[in-house]
Amino acid sequence: MQQQIATQTLALAALCQCIRQVQILARGEEKSEFSQQDLRVCLQSIAEQNPTEALDVYGGRLEHLSTGYHILFAQLGDSPKKDMELIRYEMAVLRLERLLAKSADTLATVGKRIERLQQQLLHFQITDDNIIATLADIYVDNISGLGNRIQIAGQPEQLKQPLVQQKIRALLLAALRAAVLWRQAGGHRYHFILKRKALLQEAKSVLQQLA
Numbered sequence: 154m155q156q157q158i159a160t161q162t163l164a165l166a167a168l169c170q171c172i173r174q175v176q177i178l179a180r181g182e183e184k185s186e187f188s189q190q191d192l193r194v195c196l197q198s199i200a201e202q203n204p205t206e207a208l209d210v211y212g213g214r215l216e217h218l219s220t221g222y223h224i225l226f227a228q229l230g231d232s233p234k235k236d237m238e239l240i241r242y243e244m245a246v247l248r249l250e251r252l253l254a255k256s257a258d259t260l261a262t263v264g265k266r267i268e269r270l271q272q273q274l275l276h277f278q279i280t281d282d283n284i285i286a287t288l289a290d291i292y293v294d295n296i297s298g299l300g301n302r303i304q305i306a307g308q309p310e311q312l313k314q315p316l317v318q319q320k321i322r323a324l325l326l327a328a329l330r331a332a333v334l335w336r337q338a339g340g341h342r343y344h345f346i347l348k349r350k351a352l353l354q355e356a357k358s359v360l361q362q363l364a
Contacts, residue, residue: 157339158348160207162225162355163218164335167211169228170221171195171328172242175321179307189280191220192320195327196279199288202267207334215359222359229353238306245303246325247342250332252299259295266291282316288323296329 170191177183194217201210211217228235253259270287277284303325311317344352 158351158355160338161335161340161344161348162222162352162359163207163211163215164331164338164340165352166218166221166225166356166359167195167198167331168221168243168246168328168335169224169239170218171324171331172239172246173220173224175242175305175324175328176239176307178317178320178324179305179311181308181311188220190217192324193278193280194218195324196285196288198330199267199323199327200270200274200279202264207338210330210334216363219360219363222356222363226353226356226360229349229356242303242305242328244342245301246328246332247335249296249299249303250329250336253296253329253333254336256299259299263291263295266295282319285316285319285323288326289319292322292326292329296326 174188174191174195194211197212198210204210208215215222224236224239228240253263266287270284270291273284273287305312305321312321
């Protein structure tokens with residue numbers, strides 16, 4: 154049970170980290186808060202399809218998800234200052250994951266596209282603009298049409314930029330990868346209520362390890 158909670162918490166931390174990067178991009182906060190390392194960790198998770206254990210999806214190191222664990226701890230805690238926009242995005246991604254799970258054809262297509270991505274990664278870094286464009290295309294071609302599109306709020310001049318759009322879509326695909334991991338670990342939406350204390354304690358324990 155504890156291992157299951159640990160994996161669920163890890164997946165939620167990854168989800169938080171992906172969504173936070175989306176917010177930073179959409180708001181034009183890159184110069185002050187955007188982390189190239191967080192971007193790399195999020196995007197690399199998409200390519201990790203057969204990990205030995207859950208942490209391998211994120212490079213095998215808890216510190217790679219430090220940003221996400223801090224956000225998750227704040228969101229699960231008793232502080233009245235919750236990021237409701239981040240929660241809205243997360244719930245939307247979790248709904249998309251449920252729709253994707255019900256579409257075997259779409260799952261198969263996404264899997265094949267990611268397999269082809271591996272060839273590109275022999276020549277480019279995961280954060281290269283070419284790879285980001287490929288990830289964005291996978292999201293647009295296969296995920297956007299599953300249900301209500303996730304409406305991203307931010308600065309209009311930012312959201313009009315093609316590269317920003319591509320990075321946001323690639324990060325949403327990475328967020329979906331985290332949602333898949335959450336579900337594989339037995340995660341359900343009611344756990345945010347029934348297992349909140351256990352998830353919070355696990356997030357706190359990880360942050361203490363990283364301190």
